[in-house]
Amino acid sequence: MSLSRKRRRELDRLRVQAEELLEHQRDLLGRAGSVAQEAGRQAKQLNAELVVPRVNEAIDNVRPAVDRGVERARRAADHLRVVAAPLVASALVGTVRSLERLENRDAARQVRTFGEQRGFIEPERKRGGFGRVLAIGIGVTAAAAVGYALYQAFRSDDELWVAPEG
16 A cells, blocks of 8 residues: 555654654653652651651650550459459359259360369369279288288297397
Protein backbone atom coordinates (compact mmCIF):
# COMPACT_ATOMS: atom_id res chain seq x y z
CA MET A 1 0.00 0.00 0.00
CA SER A 2 1.45 3.32 -1.03
CA LEU A 3 0.61 6.67 0.52
CA SER A 4 0.51 9.96 -1.22
CA ARG A 5 3.12 12.57 -0.39
CA LYS A 6 0.61 14.82 1.25
CA ARG A 7 -0.66 12.01 3.46
CA ARG A 8 2.94 11.04 4.39
CA ARG A 9 3.80 14.64 5.41
CA GLU A 10 0.65 14.88 7.55
CA LEU A 11 1.52 11.60 9.25
CA ASP A 12 5.12 12.76 9.87
CA ARG A 13 3.85 16.05 11.37
CA LEU A 14 1.44 14.11 13.55
CA ARG A 15 4.25 11.78 14.67
CA VAL A 16 6.48 14.74 15.60
CA GLN A 17 3.66 16.38 17.54
CA ALA A 18 2.97 13.11 19.38
CA GLU A 19 6.67 12.79 20.29
CA GLU A 20 6.74 16.38 21.57
CA LEU A 21 3.61 15.77 23.62
CA LEU A 22 5.12 12.57 25.04
CA GLU A 23 8.31 14.44 25.96
CA HIS A 24 6.28 17.18 27.73
CA GLN A 25 4.33 14.54 29.64
CA ARG A 26 7.54 12.84 30.77
CA ASP A 27 8.92 16.16 31.95
CA LEU A 28 5.66 16.97 33.74
CA LEU A 29 5.57 13.55 35.47
CA GLY A 30 9.21 14.00 36.56
CA ARG A 31 8.36 17.36 38.12
CA ALA A 32 5.25 15.90 39.77
CA GLY A 33 7.40 13.14 41.31
CA SER A 34 9.82 15.73 42.71
CA VAL A 35 6.93 17.76 44.15
CA ALA A 36 5.42 14.62 45.76
CA GLN A 37 8.79 13.68 47.22
CA GLU A 38 9.24 17.16 48.71
CA ALA A 39 5.69 17.08 50.08
CA GLY A 40 6.43 13.76 51.83
CA ARG A 41 9.60 15.17 53.36
CA GLN A 42 7.70 18.24 54.60
CA ALA A 43 4.94 16.03 56.05
CA LYS A 44 7.53 14.05 58.00
CA GLN A 45 9.04 17.24 59.40
CA LEU A 46 5.63 18.62 60.39
CA ASN A 47 4.79 15.33 62.04
CA ALA A 48 8.02 15.42 64.06
CA GLU A 49 7.56 19.08 65.02
CA LEU A 50 3.81 19.30 65.71
CA VAL A 51 2.03 15.97 65.93
CA VAL A 52 4.47 13.86 67.97
CA PRO A 53 4.82 16.37 70.83
CA ARG A 54 1.03 16.75 71.12
CA VAL A 55 0.49 13.01 71.10
CA ASN A 56 3.20 12.50 73.74
CA GLU A 57 1.65 15.24 75.88
CA ALA A 58 -1.79 13.64 75.58
CA ILE A 59 -0.34 10.24 76.52
CA ASP A 60 1.39 11.77 79.55
CA ASN A 61 -1.91 13.34 80.62
CA VAL A 62 -3.88 10.12 80.19
CA ARG A 63 -1.28 7.69 81.61
CA PRO A 64 -2.11 8.21 85.35
CA ALA A 65 -5.81 7.54 84.74
CA VAL A 66 -5.02 4.43 82.71
CA ASP A 67 -2.60 3.20 85.39
CA ARG A 68 -5.24 3.72 88.09
CA GLY A 69 -7.78 1.84 85.98
CA VAL A 70 -5.39 -1.06 85.41
CA GLU A 71 -4.60 -1.23 89.13
CA ARG A 72 -8.31 -1.22 90.01
CA ALA A 73 -8.96 -3.96 87.47
CA ARG A 74 -6.15 -6.08 88.95
CA ARG A 75 -7.48 -5.61 92.48
CA ALA A 76 -10.99 -6.49 91.33
CA ALA A 77 -9.70 -9.62 89.58
CA ASP A 78 -7.79 -10.68 92.70
CA HIS A 79 -10.87 -10.09 94.85
CA LEU A 80 -13.01 -12.05 92.40
CA ARG A 81 -10.55 -14.95 92.51
CA VAL A 82 -10.67 -14.99 96.31
CA VAL A 83 -14.46 -14.93 96.34
CA ALA A 84 -15.09 -17.22 93.38
CA ALA A 85 -12.46 -19.91 94.01
CA PRO A 86 -14.41 -21.69 96.78
CA LEU A 87 -17.61 -21.55 94.73
CA VAL A 88 -15.90 -22.98 91.67
CA ALA A 89 -14.20 -25.68 93.74
CA SER A 90 -17.51 -26.63 95.34
CA ALA A 91 -19.22 -26.79 91.95
CA LEU A 92 -16.43 -28.96 90.51
CA VAL A 93 -16.51 -31.36 93.46
CA GLY A 94 -20.29 -31.59 93.19
CA THR A 95 -20.03 -32.29 89.49
CA VAL A 96 -17.42 -35.00 90.05
CA ARG A 97 -19.57 -36.68 92.72
CA SER A 98 -22.67 -36.52 90.50
CA LEU A 99 -20.78 -38.05 87.60
CA GLU A 100 -19.42 -40.80 89.84
CA ARG A 101 -22.96 -41.55 91.08
CA LEU A 102 -24.09 -41.78 87.46
CA GLU A 103 -21.16 -44.15 86.87
CA ASN A 104 -19.63 -41.88 84.25
CA ARG A 105 -16.08 -42.38 85.54
CA ASP A 106 -14.35 -41.02 82.45
CA ALA A 107 -16.14 -37.66 82.59
CA ALA A 108 -15.64 -37.49 86.38
CA ARG A 109 -11.90 -38.08 85.91
CA GLN A 110 -11.69 -35.35 83.27
CA VAL A 111 -13.51 -32.81 85.46
CA ARG A 112 -11.34 -33.74 88.46
CA THR A 113 -8.17 -33.39 86.36
CA PHE A 114 -9.31 -29.96 85.17
CA GLY A 115 -9.98 -28.84 88.75
CA GLU A 116 -6.63 -30.17 89.95
CA GLN A 117 -4.74 -28.44 87.12
CA ARG A 118 -6.41 -25.10 87.89
CA GLY A 119 -5.80 -25.49 91.62
CA PHE A 120 -9.47 -25.58 92.64
CA ILE A 121 -9.42 -29.18 93.81
CA GLU A 122 -6.65 -30.87 95.77
CA PRO A 123 -5.30 -34.01 94.11
CA GLU A 124 -6.96 -37.19 95.29
CA ARG A 125 -4.77 -39.18 97.66
CA LYS A 126 -4.03 -42.63 96.40
CA ARG A 127 -5.57 -45.43 98.41
CA GLY A 128 -3.62 -48.53 99.25
CA GLY A 129 -4.13 -51.31 96.78
CA PHE A 130 -3.35 -55.01 97.10
CA GLY A 131 0.35 -54.46 96.35
CA ARG A 132 0.69 -51.90 99.09
CA VAL A 133 -1.02 -54.14 101.66
CA LEU A 134 1.17 -57.07 100.56
CA ALA A 135 4.36 -54.97 100.90
CA ILE A 136 3.35 -53.83 104.40
CA GLY A 137 2.61 -57.43 105.39
CA ILE A 138 5.98 -58.65 104.12
CA GLY A 139 7.71 -55.79 105.98
CA VAL A 140 5.96 -56.64 109.26
CA THR A 141 6.80 -60.33 108.83
CA ALA A 142 10.46 -59.51 108.14
CA ALA A 143 10.63 -57.25 111.21
CA ALA A 144 9.09 -60.00 113.36
CA ALA A 145 11.56 -62.55 112.01
CA VAL A 146 14.52 -60.27 112.80
CA GLY A 147 13.12 -59.64 116.30
CA TYR A 148 12.67 -63.36 116.94
CA ALA A 149 16.20 -64.06 115.69
CA LEU A 150 17.58 -61.45 118.09
CA TYR A 151 15.53 -62.89 120.93
CA GLN A 152 16.90 -66.37 120.26
CA ALA A 153 20.43 -65.04 120.04
CA PHE A 154 20.33 -63.15 123.34
CA ARG A 155 18.04 -65.22 125.56
CA SER A 156 19.30 -65.92 129.08
CA ASP A 157 19.13 -69.70 129.13
CA ASP A 158 21.70 -69.96 126.38
CA GLU A 159 24.96 -71.51 127.64
CA LEU A 160 27.20 -69.17 125.72
CA TRP A 161 25.82 -66.10 127.45
CA VAL A 162 25.73 -67.47 130.96
CA ALA A 163 28.64 -66.20 132.96
CA PRO A 164 30.98 -68.85 134.32
CA GLU A 165 30.52 -69.42 138.00
CA GLY A 166 33.53 -69.85 139.63
